[in-house]
Amino acid sequence: xxxxxxxxxIHPYDGKDLSKDKPIVELKAGPVLVFPLSQHxxxxxxxxxxxxxxxxxxxxxxEAGSFVSANIHSSVSGTVKAIEPRRVASGDMVMSIVIENDxxxxxxxxxxxxxxxxxxxxxxxxxxxxxxxxGMGGAGFPTHVKLSPKNPEKIEYVIANCxxxxxxxxxxxxxxxxxxxxxVAGLKIILSLFDKAQGxxxxxxxxxDCIKLLKDLTRNETRISVRALQTKYPQGGxxxxxxxxxxxxxxxxxxxxxxxxxxxxxxxxxxVERAVIEGKPLMERxxxxxxxxxxxxxxxxxPTGMSYSEILEIAGGFKETPEKMICGGPMMGVxxxxxDIPVTKTSxxxxxxxxxxxxxxxPGPCINCGRCLEVCPGRVMPSKLAxxxxxxxxxxxxxxxxxxxxxxxxxxxxxxxxxxxxxEIKSMRKIQLAKRKK
Amino acid sequence: xxxxxxxxxxxxxxxxxSTSSIMTLVVIALLPAAGFGIYNFGLRAALVLLVSVAxxxxxxxxxxxxxxxxxxxxxxxxxxxxLLGMNLPVTVPLWMAALGxxxxxxxxxxxxxxxxxxxxxxxxxxxxxxxxxxxxxMTNFISTGEGALDAYTGATPLALIKVGESVNVMDMILxxxxxxxxxxxxxxxxxxACILLLAGVIDLRVPGSYxxxxxxxxxxxxxxxxxxxxxxxxxxGGGLMLGAFFMATDYVTRPITVKGQYVYGIFLGxxxxxxxFLGPGAExxxxxxxxxxxxxxxxxxxxxxxxxxxxxxxxxG
Numbered sequence: 001x002x003x004x005x006x007x008x009x010i011h012p013y014d015g016k017d018l019s020k021d022k023p024i025v026e027l028k029a030g031p032v033l034v035f036p037l038s039q040h041x042x043x044x045x046x047x048x049x050x051x052x053x054x055x056x057x058x059x060x061x062x063e064a065g066s067f068v069s070a071n072i073h074s075s076v077s078g079t080v081k082a083i084e085p086r087r088v089a090s091g092d093m094v095m096s097i098v099i100e101n102d103x104x105x106x107x108x109x110x111x112x113x114x115x116x117x118x119x120x121x122x123x124x125x126x127x128x129x130x131x132x133x134x135g136m137g138g139a140g141f142p143t144h145v146k147l148s149p150k151n152p153e154k155i156e157y158v159i160a161n162c163x164x165x166x167x168x169x170x171x172x173x174x175x176x177x178x179x180x181x182x183x184v185a186g187l188k189i190i191l192s193l194f195d196k197a198q199g200x201x202x203x204x205x206x207x208x209d210c211i212k213l214l215k216d217l218t219r220n221e222t223r224i225s226v227r228a229l230q231t232k233y234p235q236g237g238x239x240x241x242x243x244x245x246x247x248x249x250x251x252x253x254x255x256x257x258x259x260x261x262x263x264x265x266x267x268x269x270x271x272v273e274r275a276v277i278e279g280k281p282l283m284e285r286x287x288x289x290x291x292x293x294x295x296x297x298x299x300x301x302x303p304t305g306m307s308y309s310e311i312l313e314i315a316g317g318f319k320e321t322p323e324k325m326i327c328g329g330p331m332m333g334v335x336x337x338x339x340d341i342p343v344t345k346t347s348x349x350x351x352x353x354x355x356x357x358x359x360x361x362x363p364g365p366c367i368n369c370g371r372c373l374e375v376c377p378g379r380v381m382p383s384k385l386a387x388x389x390x391x392x393x394x395x396x397x398x399x400x401x402x403x404x405x406x407x408x409x410x411x412x413x414x415x416x417x418x419x420x421x422x423x424e425i426k427s428m429r430k431i432q433l434a435k436r437k438k
Numbered sequence: 439x440x441x442x443x444x445x446x447x448x449x450x451x452x453x454x455x456s457t458s459s460i461m462t463l464v465v466i467a468l469l470p471a472a473g474f475g476i477y478n479f480g481l482r483a484a485l486v487l488l489v490s491v492a493x494x495x496x497x498x499x500x501x502x503x504x505x506x507x508x509x510x511x512x513x514x515x516x517x518x519x520x521l522l523g524m525n526l527p528v529t530v531p532l533w534m535a536a537l538g539x540x541x542x543x544x545x546x547x548x549x550x551x552x553x554x555x556x557x558x559x560x561x562x563x564x565x566x567x568x569x570x571x572x573x574x575x576m577t578n579f580i581s582t583g584e585g586a587l588d589a590y591t592g593a594t595p596l597a598l599i600k601v602g603e604s605v606n607v608m609d610m611i612l613x614x615x616x617x618x619x620x621x622x623x624x625x626x627x628x629x630x631a632c633i634l635l636l637a638g639v640i641d642l643r644v645p646g647s648y649x650x651x652x653x654x655x656x657x658x659x660x661x662x663x664x665x666x667x668x669x670x671x672x673x674x675g676g677g678l679m680l681g682a683f684f685m686a687t688d689y690v691t692r693p694i695t696v697k698g699q700y701v702y703g704i705f706l707g708x709x710x711x712x713x714x715f716l717g718p719g720a721e722x723x724x725x726x727x728x729x730x731x732x733x734x735x736x737x738x739x740x741x742x743x744x745x746x747x748x749x750x751x752x753x754x755g
Contacts, residue, residue, distance in 0.1 A: 007746075012451055091445075167451070239746060251747030325443040326450055335445040356444040357452050364457050364512060365554040369689045373696070379746045381694065404745040409449030416455045417554075423447035 004202075005230035006240040008377040010410045012233060012331065014206070015168040019290045022298040024174050027314055029076045031101050033305030034086050035061060036094040039344035040134040041141045042068035047097055053080045058108035058281055061097050064129070070142045070345075071132035074099055075283035075303035077106035089327040089334050089341050096342070099305065112279035121152075121193050124276055131275030132345075133282050137161060137236070137265030138328060140346040143272065146264070147193055149257035155194040156260035157246055160187050160269055162203040162210065163229055163236030166329030169349050171286035172266040174299045176203070176210040180217050183266055184224065186273030190264065191223055197262070199224040202245050206231040233331060234408040238263050240377050252404050282345060289315050291352035293322035308339040308350055322352035323359075331409045364417040372411035372421060378404045382411035386421040389428035397428055405429060457553075461513035463639050467630035468520050468684065474626040475619035479528035479580075483619045487523035489532045493539035494519030501548045514553050518542050521561035521684060524620025525677065525724070526568075529578045538564040558731045559691045562681075562724050569724070579616040596675040596720040599668070607667055610674040621677035631683035644692055645682040647703025648710075649673065655711030678710065681723035691731040698734075698741035705737075706730045 038044040043065035055061055055074045062072040078101045085093035113119050113127070129144035149155060160183065164172040176183060187199045201218070203211050205228040218224045229235050229244050238256060241263060242248055248259040256263050264272075267285060274280045283304050290297040295316040302311060308327075312318075326333040327341070328348050339350075372382035380401050388397040402425060411421040476483045498515035502508040509515075519539050526535055542564035547556045569576045579594055594617045595605040609615050613623020620627075634640045653669055662668040673679070686692060686706055693702050706726050713722020 010453070012453075243746075249747040251745065254747065323444050324450060330451040331449045333448060333450065335443065335448075335450060337442045337445050351450075353450065356446070356450070358446050358450060359444055361452060365552060367457055367460075367514075367554050367689045368692075368694050369460070370694045373694060373743065377746060379743045379748075381743065383694065400742070401745040401748065404748070407448075413449050413451060414453050414455075416453075416457050416460055418452060418456065420447060422449060426447065 003230045004244040006243045006377055008375050009232040010375050010413055012167050016170050018297040019288055020170040020173055024299045024301050026301040029101050029303040030306050030310035033076055033099045034096045034342035035072050035305045036088050036096045037062055038094050040070045045072045047083055049080050051080055056106050056108045068145050070134050073281035073283045075305050076101040077104050078102040089336055110279035127276045128272055131281040133271045134345050136267040138346050138348055143268055152194055154260055155197045155262055158190050158197045158199045159245055159263045160201040161236055161241055161263050161265045165233045165236040166331055168290050168351055169288050169329050171288045171299050173207055175266050175286055180213050182270045182273045184217050186269035189272055189276050200245050201226045202229055204229050204231040204235055237406055237408055287347055288349035293318050293320045293352035293354045295319040302343050304343055306343050308341050320354050322354055324353045324356040326351040361418040363419045366417055371414045375410040375414045378406055380404050382421045386424040389424040457512045460639055461517050463637050464517050467633040470626040470629045471620045474613050474623040483528045486526055486535050490523035490535045490539045491519035493536040494543050497540050497543040518560045522564050525565045525618050527579050527618055538568050541567050554690055558728055559685050559688045562685055562728050565724050566728055600720040605671050607670045621680045624674045624679050627679040640687040643699040644686050644703045647700045648682045648686055648706045651704040651707025652710050655708055659715050676721040677723045681727055686727050693734050693737045695738055695741040698737040701737050702730055
């Protein structure tokens with residue numbers, strides 16, 4: 001069988017060896033936790049508590065503001081200290097619930113279903129919605145919305161996105177190695193929502209141990225197959241992944257469900273398992289602390305709301321002062337100027353780099369080499385789009401299909417003139433998307 | 439406030455290759471052919487190359503002073519100067535080589551906005567400029583090596599073929615013939631081309647479609663039908679190899695789209711054939727490429743790639 005892959009893409013230094021072989025360590029929450037009300041795509045959640053209220057671990061402290069939104073739960077017991085704007089990774093100030101940890105770990109009584117097999121589809125979705133699960137690969141799209149497509153009977157594939165193509169990140173890898181049965185169980189729950197669907201666990205072939213483990217585990221599952229993908233960035237991008245596994249293409253104005261697919265990330269599927277089997281809400285996630293400046297790179301299970309600076313302190317801090325700190329991976333992550341930022345449901349990693357390659361490079365003129373076209377998984381013309389964006393030529397930008405860019409960063413990575421192509425295109429897309437909403 | 443870290447838009451890593459590293463590779467790849475030219479034509483060839491490179495770099499430097507933006511470190515002026523020098527006959531007056539370089543860098547490149555903005559290959563445009571302005575000096579070729587016969591002094595292999603003489607194809611492949619400094623040895627040019635192909639600087643789309651379409655055109659309209667010796671001589675002569683691998687592949691002046699590159703290559707093949715077989719002259723590579731350069735915006739416009747998912751649902755899984 002031909003290798004499962006897509007056209008374009010790049011092979012950056014993957015840095016996964018730094019953290020991949022060390023088991024996940026569970027961290028205890030710090031003294032103060034911050035829960036931004038908007039840590040998902042959609043309407044911000046509405047607070048259910050007030051300043052001074054006492055909350056338990058696992059208590060719902062904010063509820064979904066609309067259908068496309070998600071509940072938020074406290075990851076500690078303690079007192080609500082404030083509801084105020086706090087800085088998040090994107091640099092914005094977001095209204096957040098601040099909770100002082102009383103270290104007593106008083107937990108809510110969860111009510112898991114007596115028999116999962118007997119749950120109706122509506123019940124399963126209700127459990128998932130209640131748990132506040134969102135896409136944990138980074139986008140943060142509410143999972144209950146994703147799992148409620150217009151025509152559920154037309155879904156043919158439920159794809160578990162285990163590619164983890166982003167360099168340095170190993171949280172999904174550790175999750176698959178340490179709790180593969182939870183991934184399979186979670187996938188089975190999601191499959192029970194779609195009668196005609198086949199489950200595909202799609203893993204990049206740089207993780208042969210995961211592939212073997214998951215293949216052994218799913219040997220007797222008729223509805224689940226494990227597929228090896230070529231290791232290439234952005235293999236785990238939704239569009240690339242669907243194409244690699246099913247040969248179907250979607251563009252920017254289509255949803256995976258339009259071609260009969262549902263894609264979920266490893267951690268999201270494990271959260272679904274926890275929500276439905278144990279009735280537990282989403283209040284922790286795996287975060288990779290890594291980079292050449294990190295003293296002890298490894299994966300941690302972190303309560304949501306905990307600040308990165310506290311995690312760093314527990315994790316042993318830096319080996320060398322970093323020049324750049326990134327929330328997420330080097331390709332799609334967000335650079336942060338301070339680590340006083342809370343871990344949210346979508347935080348995948350904290351990357352500390354001793355050198356900021358980008359600021360050391362002076363962008364030069366485009367030499368028309370065409371490498372950006374070759375690596376672009378969206379098959380658009382990044383150099384021409386960036387040109388149009390730079391001159392604010394909206395007409396040309398749209399005519400050259402600028403909206404089909406998925407902002408993966410391959411063009412900026414490969415550009416020999418070191419032009420900030422992705423940045424230019426992103427800014428223009430943002431403006432165009434805002435205009436569409438009007 | 440604690441330490442503040444650098445902030446910039448993603449991605450936060452970059453590939454190792456840069457404009458200057460690409461230009462360095464092109465210079466290295468040109469060295470076998472340039473070196474053979476010096477071996478073939480003697481030390482004066484080295485002097486011509488030196489003058490054209492130095493005046494190209496100096497022009498770029500002076501323009502950089504004027505614009506207060508130094509760009510010589512990208513090494514593109516070295517490539518332009520070297521390519522121009524390799525496209526000159528060894529007998530060319532040195533001031534003419536310098537003039538060509540100034541024209542290439544100042545008029546063709548800098549005045550249109552510098553690297554990446556020129557719509558013609560600077561070295562070739564300068565060669566065309568010199569050929570038109572000084573036709574006698576620019577076609578003053580001398581015989582070389584021991585294999586050259588005195589009777590043929592001053593005629594390039596293609597000129598000989600044109601008047602019905604026979605040529606030694608093996609000599610043409612090795613380069614023991616006359617012509618411009620860098621164009622005679624097919625072997626040396628192909629070695630350089632292999633360096634660029636292996637380093638991923640160029641691919642075979644433009645040179646391949648250029649050479650193949652020219653070969654087909656030769657069979658159809660060359661007047662000799664399918665005669666391997668004649669076709670080989672046509673392919674090895676007249677700077678076709680140098681043009682196909684080093685000048686038609688110039689990033690700035692070839693189409694950026696994949697389909698467009700095939701169209702461009704085929705166009706060059708046909709035009710070179712038209713100039714060689716239907717025109718009065720024996721050569722046509724430079725003019726074909728320069729003409730092709732002018733069509734690039736048009737070719738690009740009609741060969742835009744279809745975006746991923748652009749055609750909607752495609753099921754082949």
